[in-house]
Amino acid sequence: MRKSHGSRLFTAGIVLCLASALFVACKDDKETTKPADDTLYGRLGGTPAIASVIDTFLVNVLKDTVINARFNSLPGSRVTALRQNLIDLVCAGTGGPCAYTGKSMKDAHTGMKIKEEEFNALVGDLIASLDRHSVPAKEKNELLGILGPMKAQIVAQ
Ligand code: HEM
Structure with missing residues (x-):
């Protein structure tokens, strides 16, 4: 039909x-x-993941008897500002869309006479946080490679 x-x-x-x-x-x-974000910032999981790592890091620092006296005396508002500065520093340093507006590492730490042992303790607290958040070795080492060279501006100033 x-x-x-x-x-x-x-x-x-x-x-x-x-x-x-x-x-x-x-x-x-x-x-x-969206195009894949292959910056370290993207691979870390962006700002929310970085903020979580910094929060755990700060908890670790406040429990760390090698360095916690340096931070326990800070008023809450200074800790909040430090937290935001750390998030911005990591975000900007890993290729993220943030601007770091805090002091230079030299200006922030001058007069503190930070010892190498204290620097190592703080890095240990950061590594413990990165491990706690299951950040893979590649990303962990890349981040430590960005922060490590700041030692010269922080220790013995
Ligand atoms: C790679 C290692 C480190 C990084 C990336 C870092 C980063 C920073 C940043 C971004 C600030 C805030 C700057 C501002 O207020 O504008 C700061 C402040 C400060 N940092 Fe560090 N820091 C490091 C190591 C250390 C160590 C080893 C110590 C001592 C054990 C330390 C103690 C402090 C203290 C006490 C302040 C001042 C907080 C305030 O007075 O408001 N930092 N740091």
Whole structure:
């Protein structure tokens, strides 16, 4: 039996609808898929993950008897500012979309006469936090490689 003109039109309409639905679906998919962020910032998990690492790090520092006297005397508002500065420093230093607006490492630590043993204790507290958050060895070493060279501006100033 020959198809009527109306039924052919109906079939053509369905095909067109399916084709345009597929096109829209594909187009949407393309537009919502972000390019992979392969910066260290992206691989660490962005600002929320960095903030979690810094929070655990600060808890570790406040429990660390080698260095906690340096921080226990700070008022809460200074600890809050230090936390934000640390997040910004790590975010900016790892290729993230942040600006670090705190003091230079030399200005921030001048007059403190920080010993090498204290620097190592603080790095140990950071490593413990990175491990606690299951940061892979590659990312952990890259971050330590960024912070390590700051030692010269921090120790014995
Ligand atoms: C790689 C190692 C370190 C980094 C990245 C670092 C980073 C910072 C930053 C970003 C600030 C805030 C600067 C500002 O207020 O504008 C700061 C302040 C400070 N840091 Fe460090 N620091 C490091 C090592 C140390 C060590 C080893 C000690 C002592 C054990 C220490 C003790 C302090 C203290 C007491 C302050 C001052 C907080 C205040 O008075 O508000 N830091 N540090």
